[in-house]
Amino acid sequence: MTGPVLELIGIDRYYRTAAGELHVLNNTDLQLNAGELVGLVGPSGSGKSTLLHTAGLLERPEAGKVMLDGIDCLALDDAGRTAIRRSKIGFVYQFHHLLPEFSAADNIAMPLMIAGEKKAVAREKAEHLLGEMGLNDRGNHQPAQMSGGEQQRVAIARALANDPRLVIADEPTGNLDPGTTERVFATLINMVRNEGAAVLVATHNFSLTRHMDRILTLEDGKLVDYQPA
Template identity: 50%
Template sequence: MSDFTLQVADLTKTYNAGKPNEVRVLQGVSLNVKPGEVVALVAPSGAGKSTLLHIAGLLDTPDHGTVQIEGTDMTRLSDRKRTAVRRSTVGFIYQFHHLLPEFSALENIVLPQLANGRSEHAAEKHAMALLDRVGIAARAGHRPAALSGGEQQRVAFCRALANEPALLLADEPTGNLDPDTSDQVFAALMSLVRDTGLAAVIATHNLELAARMDRQVRLNGGVLETA
């Protein structure tokens, strides 16, 4: 077993290669993240942080370089195996919650567990425990439209952690919230991450939030630097 949950090495990614509008998004990016470590990925919009997160989370592939999760090289896995790893080992959080509108908060957290083979009873019990941990168990039966923005995002956090992943990747998880709500929701996220001991990479342009994480890295001109 590797000492690191996530290891990306020498990643490169270019869009429209060889064309006049070619964009070199990543140029030799490497990053290691240990279990229990929360890393802030700081970069302005358009700098490539979403691309890096998508490659690290097996949603996209690099032109060159490797991605290892828990010591296993994911770079050459089949699409089917990559999907299985994403479902069981990687949790994603985005700026917008992307909850299923026709299902309740509880059901949104139960569904990914059912897809991963957990029984309905166990999935509901685990979902309620997660909602309780972020302080909105009383809202379990409400659909997303009946929840506030902060509540919606807390449900999204719980959904991302429903299958107890080893790695959490978050792309501006509080970027769509007002400052007060953002602070409260970020505190809930950090509490969840600390309780579970998973490795996390959280992209943000909010330097105050970044300072509350274990360390910061900055994506600048396609190169990753210590912030």
């Protein structure tokens, strides 16, 4: 498929406070292409999570367009946006949010089964992803039986289960030690590069930014290229 995977066009997002409107995103534009890894850095409260939630169709902006593979997502109804999230977007968070009562393989297979895939096919895909993550021997383990790095790799595999076009990661290694961080992030990069997904990663970990194709930050609600001090 040609053209950008994600386009944010003229996004406005603000919150009403006692002091007036607080503009978090101000006529913000962004374009991500297939196979591109873009980092989003900046202090807490600068609007990174709001931008990710808008791109991931979890929040609706006051103005602007969110285009995914050429689809005007904000023109869709709730059911349409939910279908886009399930089929085209993978989310990775700081906390893995794995279902504790299910095995690693079942956690990964869950999005596929929700999308209507047969259990046997979903389980086969989950086993394949576990192998890609170096977790062949953890398929039947519950989250509590795995290390933090293993849990996060399972969460990444789950995010990639439906072959998303866009991966949104919000501090995906925030709870991991430096060595585990590098291994987990390298796994994420390899997987998305191979699949040709576009990736938007918010992080406070500047050591990870050397892996990015571009690094952006928010200034006065607009995305600009990050310039180290």
